[in-house]
Amino acid sequence: MSAVSTKTSKPTKTPRIDNIRNRNLAIKWWTPYMFIIPAILIVLLMVIYPLVFGVRLSLTNMNLRNFLNPKIIGLDNYIEIFTDPEFYITFGRTILWTFANVSMHVVIGLWLATLINRKLMGKSLIRVLLILPWAMPEYIAVLTWFGLFNYQYGAINILLRAIGLSALPWLSNPNFLFSAAIITNVWLGFPFMMMVSLGGLQSIPTELYEAADIDGASSWQKFKNITLPMLKPVLVPAATLGAVWTFNKLNVIYILAKNSSDSRVHILVTKVYRAGFDYYRYGYAAAFSVVIFLILALFASSFIKAMKGTEEVY
Amino acid sequence: MKKSTIKVLSLLMVLVLMFSMAACAKKVEEAASTPDATPTEAAKKPVELVFWEQEEPNNDPIYDRLLTEFNKKYPHITVTRVHYTTDDLRSQFQTTVLAGEGPDIVFGPDDNLGVFQTMGLIQPLDKVLSADFLNTLDKKSVDGCRISGDLYGMPDRQGNNIMLVYNKDLVPTAPETVTEMIEIAKKNTNAKEGKYGLVFQAYEPFFISWVANGLGGNVFDEKYQPTLNTPAFIAEYKFLYDIFNVHKIIPADCNYDVASNLFKEGKAAMIINGPWSWGEYEAAGINMGLAHLPKLENGKYGSAYTSTKAYSVNKNVTDPDRLEAVKLVLELFGSAEFQLEFAKASGWMPTNKVAMEDSFVKNDPKFNIATEGMKVGTPMPIVPEMRAIWDALKLTVPDIMTGKITPEKAAEMAQKEAEKNIANFNK
Known part of the structure; x- marks a missing residue:
């Protein structure tokens, strides 16, 4: 969610004078991204990674007999689901x-x-x-x-x-x-x-x-x-x-x-x-x-x- | 600009460091627990073993005490015990071994062995344990832990077979045959007063499996294909059909809690249940007697499923020092002293031959009769396909209970369902 909402709140460029006076507090184009990096990391770890892992798993034949070395079998699992x-x-x-x-x-x-x-x-x-x-x-x-x-x-x-x-x-x-x-x-x-x-x-x-x-x-x-x-x-x-x-x-x-x-x-x-x-x-x-x-x-x-x-x- | 970049970068660095430190900490831990295998220093090199179990939490102190004593004897071996529930243990073990880690020793019901072995998560123990040590254990239960000839578990307890439990105040002498049992049950049934002759968890085919087993029925052929549409299983379903619809000696919708409560309230004359429940009945003040499951039409006693609990070794344990330590720990778990403590606490029969002959086991009336039941029992198959069999046998039980289908039809449906379920395993 946070990743999406930031796109709409891109800051406008701050005046040059402020930059010189207050260099350390200057807002750059990338500053907001820095703020949301921790959130992005968490989303990546907690949501995106398991999702990608799940999709990858769904393309394999991992089961009782192919547990340690599952093979990629493409869309076979999906075909089985939709033909049942x-x-x-x-x-x-x-x-x-x-x-x-x-x-x-x-x-x-x-x-x-x-x-x-x-x-x-x-x-x-x-x-x-x-x-x-x-x-x-x-x-x-x-x-x-x-x-x-x-x-x-x-x-x-x-x-x-x-x-x-x-x-x-x-x-x-x-x-x-x-x-x-x-x-x-x-x-x-x-x-x-x-x-x-x-x-x-x-x-x-x-x-x-x-x-x-x-x-x-x-x-x-x-x-x-x-x-x-x-x-x-x-x-x-x-x-x-x-x-x-x-x-x-x-x-x-x-x-x-x-x-x-x-x-x-x-x-x-x-x-x-x-x-x-x-x-x-x-x-x-x-x-x-x-x-x-x-x-x-x-x-x-x-x-x-x-x-x-x-x-x-x- | 440069300064602020540095600040932001350093913030990032801190984050990265935090993550990598967490990861490193784990690696250091691993390194510490896996000593390099240099045979010269082997004996004294400290070994830390991790052991997962699903024992009753009440009995866990026995493990802790005996493992502390073990550590005094072998100071270089430390065993960390971790408790899990049965289901968690199974899934967690799969996940951790898949990741190349996991505990060194895992303890659980023998049907875990079939799953773990098929998945390739555990190693054969014939080379880890000596033949001499294995000879100190009951051969039947050791063989029960073999899959295609290889040993995948060291059983430390056996039995857990269901028996006929009767209320001595209502039933002075236990019935010898099924016909007698039904006669006695009829006399003790008065539905209006809420009294019933025979109760048990009727939804689980486990509790009627003694009928088919006793009549020589097998759930599988040698290729592990189901053989449920046979006279033995038709007779099993017929037993269930008759007690519900013909003799009416059991309440409708008799599940585990209903059965247990009726027996504890003295409203059921007989119940079929296992050793885990007997203490509860005595505590409820029931004058309880134990007997064989009654003789069937072929003159043989009903044959309940028996099982074991066993210790298995993670396939990732390859280091000789670790394997040596594992061997010592398993020898402790196989010893008579250890097993007797657990027998007293858990009600399971030991597998150690010396412990099996111990006066406690011999003289305790409950142990004595349960052992007799175990002798005529049938070891439950430990292959994962058993799950498919249970689901298939269970499918038609509600319709049998309400008399909607015939026993013949039920056996036919169970066979079809089992074939479908087993095909699912092999896909």
Whole structure:
């Protein structure tokens, strides 16, 4: 990021007189670059190098049998990925997973934020309680949900039975397992959207609502014509970020599906994990990761462009 | 201009220096730990070995105490012990050996050997360890660490086989056959009261593998191709199918925690589990008995998988002094004294022949019966392909539990899946 932002802030040439008087503090064309060198070095080491390494790895056949001396095999791994029909099914499932989660995150988050943003008894306590899912270590939270989803002893099926419905095979049927994962992840993810929305809501000037009141606007009209447009610059980047996180969310499905080897619950990233760490197909897993990276890069740039979300609204 | 250039340059120099110093520090360390191999001064030259393990953290003090004593005996050898979790140990070892480094000795479950050997990360031990020393160890478990005839691990413990555990208050005498077991289980099942006859982690085929093993089933042929669509595995799936759908002696969705908790609360008459869990049951106040896995239709006892844990040596250890030091350390880990300490702490059976005959091992009722179970057990294959087998066997378990597919169909699907998974390994 810092590397990009500096290009736009190239300094203008300083007058010659200043140069002579204050030689040591003179700003040269390269001075700003000197300031950002440490940042560039860190970016190079932490981001660029692993990325290049990953791309290089994706062109090799590094696996269990070719671990110490992998060979460059060109695009074979990519060809294998794109000719495997399962890739497209998993990709579709990943999109469904991401869409279901992020839309629920935004809807629930925004709804709760709107509730909290008005005068309410014990507001701060409610806020703390609502942030809890976010504060809890994810691993522990998912393990707890794993217990809740148990067919016979889980709280969810006990509730279902109590209200006269039949218990559901949450963890043994792939479709239910996938739904269980979405429920868990919605629970884990809504506090973030709620906090972001709450911040956005509090920055909306009250004058706008007062003016709308004078014009006789209903509360839905106020929400639609003031709140939503004013929240857009906050919500769009947050939703983009949320989509990227959710797309690459390994923990939830990995833990909930620990008793299943059924590929019908996998999303792309859990498939990569399995290929890389259970089957030692490092080259293939790297190629898969590059594909995921490209998908996400394409998504993020086009989504933000389409929403024009980062533009100022006032 | 010149002055400022100098300033900026010097700033850069500082940065560069900082990085290179960090890099140098590492090199100096390496140089210090790899003494030049001049045979004349070999004996006294200090050797620093690094040893990675994934032992229960509670048992780590045993290592530390015995290694300190070892250091008194051989002052020139220092062993640094580093603890890892099982998964981290495996991935970290791969990464560091790939980079030309890594620990000298690595300890872990024997299925690591298959992975490390296939990747070429560890060296054969036949030349490192003497034949005399290897003769002090149980031949069956040493042979279990051989791959294509070469020894890749020195096992210091064995067993870990699952047994039939029963609540003596509910089941006075342990069942001898599967039919008896199911009869007893039926009597002790009352779903309305939440009581069940037989529980275990039903999702992991590991816990029913004793059926196919006992009936003479093999997961692989000699070329490590899967052989799962066979009568033995159909019988294994049938056992699972029947207890869930016909006899109904096990709760639906019976995973590890459900099974363990039911048994600890006295609500399950029998459980199938390994030595790692027995202490927990006793601590919960259960009047616990251990028995053989029951006899199958062919009159043989159920044959649980047995495994070992073993020490392997990094392929990057080539220096004769280091190899000599490694040998001494492995001899310590192979000694009866060391193994007995660990047997008492971990519940694993020793591999040292003297330790195996020790009065503690012989007289302890739990050890005694577990050893009997080990004798009729089946060594678990250590090749990496085993992973593909487990995934394949596991695939249809939920559908078997809910009665959606027949045992025959399940075996057929497992075979197909295993073939696909093994092909993935070989790509």
